[in-house]
Amino acid sequence: MIESAVGNSHRRFCGVNMQKLGEEVTQEGKRTWFSDGDGGLVIRDEQNVAPILEANKASYNQIDERARWGDGARVAEIPNSVIADLNVQGIMRGFAVVDQKRMKAFLNDPANRFLRTRPGRI
Secondary structure (H helix, E strand, C coil): CEEEEEECCEECCCCCCCEEEEEEECCCCEEEEEEEECCEEEEEEEECCHHHHHHHHHHHHHCCCCCCCCCCCCCECCCHHHHHHHHHHCCEECCEECCHHHHHHHHHCHHHHHHECCCCCC
């Protein structure tokens, strides 16, 4: 489970006791909690990313490392919760990549390999 939280326009992890104001569940299995936290409204996103990560791993293992890339090759499947974090970091705006260099570095980082759908460097 990947969690992110945004409160007062900065990233914040929600380990504090909060009064739950509302909850929304989307088709993708993402749950958003709206709570009254210290100093203002806190929005907490939770998403079950296991199906996405399993599909990424299967796709990654099916592609030969030496295979040509080609135009429009899918290199990653990124859960919405991670996209929210990339928006906070300024790498993405909505679903659009605004900083290509940082996005490539993010996807090439071995710690983020679980998001990749094919081997190789971007």
